[in-house]
Amino acid sequence: MRIYLLFFSLIFPLVVSAQMPVERTLAITFDDLPFASVPSEDNAALEHMTGRLLQSLQASHAPTVGFVNEAKLYREGSLDPARVEWLRRWLAAGFELGNHTYSHPSLNRVPLDAFEADLLRGEAVTRPLMQSAGQTLRWFRHPFLHLGKTPEVRAAFQDFLTGHGYRAAPVTVNNSEWVFAVAYARAQAQGDQDSARRIGAAYVPYMEAVFTRTEQLALDLFGRNIPHVLVLHANSLNADYFSALAAMLKQRGYRFITLGEALQDRAYQSPMAYSGIEGESWLEGWSRAAGLRPSQQAPVPGFVIQRAGPAAYRGY
Template identity: 30%
Template sequence: MSRLVLILFGVLLLSSNVHSQNSVAITIDDVPNTRLFQKDGYQSRFLQKLDSLQIPVAIFINEHLVYKGDSLSKNFRLLSQWAEKELVTLGNHSYSHQRYSDTDFTEYSTEIDKGEKMSKSLAKKYNKTLKYFRFPYNDLGKDSLQHHQGRSLLKVKGYKIAPFTIESSDWMYNRVYKEFLDQGEFEKAREIGEAYVSKTLEYFDFFEDFARKEYGRTVKHIYLCHDNALNTDYLPLLIQKLKERDYAFISMEEAMTDSIYQQEDRYYKKWGVSWFYRWQKTQKERMTYMRQEPSTKQIMELYESITSQK
C-alpha cells in the first residue's frame, strides 16, 4: 500500500472517529434565577456545581430578573459571576421573556435592546462576545412573515438565533419538584428528579437515532434546560450519566460548526420544537417523528394537577 493511500486512509479514519463521537453543548435559559438565589441566602448553588463540573455552558439572560427581589446590587453581582466564568458563553434571551408571536416588530426590537444593556457591558469587561439570541419559548413567530422579520431584525442587530436539538420539558419537572420540596415530601421530590434524568436520557437516545436515520451520522447536539432548582440538584447527575455514555461537552460555538445548523428552517409556527423538526420539509415528516418521542404523559398529569389547584 502506497504512502499516499495510507495517509488518505488515516484521514478518513480520523474523520469517521470525529463524527462518531457523541457531543453536546449545554445551554441554560432564564439566567439569573434571582428568586432561588435569594432563597439560598444570596448564593448560587447551581453556579457552584457547574464550576465543579468544569464544562462549557451557554447562558441566555433575561435582564429583568436582576431587578427582582430585595437587592439589585446582589443580583447584579450574581449576573457578573456568571459572566466572568471562562467556560460560560453569554446570550440574550430578551429583557422580560415575552412571546415574540404576541408582540409587534417595534416592541420586540425594544425587548432585544433592553435585554443586552448589562450583558453587553459584562461581555466587554470579560473579553467575550454577545452574539446569540434565543427566543423565549423558542417562539420564532406566528407565521412566515413574522419569522422572516424576526430573523432580519436579529441580523441587523448582530445576533444569530440559538437553536437546540434536545430538550426534555425540565420546566415542567421543576414545577412538580418544587411543589414536593415545599410540601416536605422529599422522597417524592427525589423520584421526580431521577425521573427527569431518566427521561432526558431517553430523549438523547431518541434524537441520536433521529440523527443517524436522517443524516447518517451523529451530530453536535445542543441541549436546552433552565436555571432552576431541579437542574441545581440533578443536572450534575445528568452530566455524569452522559459522560458514562462517552459524551464530550462542547461550547455553543463548537456545536454551531456542525453543518446541520446551516439548514433552512421550514417551520413557521410559534411552538418551540426541536430544530430537527424545523429542518424537515413537510408537517407529515415532523409528525411521524413527534409521535415516536418519549412520552411525558406522567409528568404532564402531575404538572396539570398541581397548577390547576393553584
C-alpha cells in the first residue's frame, strides 16, 4: 500500500502537468496609429488597411490598445476628418486608444519639457474622442521605447505622467516586426507580389522564434512565464497577417488579456537596469538589473532586411 502511494504521489503530478494546457497570457498593443508602413499614403489605401486590421483584431478577440501619433491626422497642415474617423473606428470596434506623443520624438534625444509639450499636443483629438466613447485616456507608450537617459529625467517624467492621469505601457516582447512591415510595404508599392508573399510567409515563423526567446528570458529571470505585452504597428503587414499571427499564438497556448490585466502581475514591479538600447523591452531591463545578460534577438532574415533598406535601421 505504502509503495503504491509513493508511486502515485510521484506519478500524479506528472500526469496532471501533462494534461493541463500551459497557461500563457498576452496583451496586444499597436503603435503609430492611425498608420505606419503602408504601400501608399493616400486615404483610400489607408482606410482599406485600417478596416482589414480592425476586422482581424475583432476576429481574434484580442483586447487591444492602439497608441496614436496625432501628427499623422494632419494633411498639408490641417486636421483631416477622414483620419480622425479611423480612430473613431478603433473605438467603435471595442478597442482603446493611448497616447504615443504627437510627433514621435525620443525622450533620450529631446529635452524633457519639449517632450512633455509634444505629449500634451498629442492628446488634443484623442482625449475628446475617448470621452465621447465613454472612455478615459490613460495609457502612454514611449516612442522607440526610450525612457530617458538619466534616473532624474525618468523620475521627473514619471511624475508628469502620474500628474496627467497616465500610466506607461511596458513592452516585454522585443521584436522587429516593423522591419518586416517596411519591407512588405516596399515590395507591394513596387508591385512585387512574389516578394511581398515571401516576406509575409517569413513573418509568423519569425514571431514564433521571438516568443520562444522571450519565454526563455522570463523563465531565466522569474522561473515561470509571465503575462506578456506585445507591441506591433498599424501597418499593411498586420492587416494581412495578424490573423495568422494570432492563430500561431493561440496554438502556443496564449490567451489574450487586457493591458491592465497583464500589468497586475508582480513581475511588472521588478527593478529595471536601463541600457538605453533602442527597442529594448522591460523584460530585458529587468534581466539586466538581476545581473543576467539578455540572449541574442531572433534573427530577421537577410532578404527582409535588404528589402527594407536603410529604413530597417530607423527604429520605431
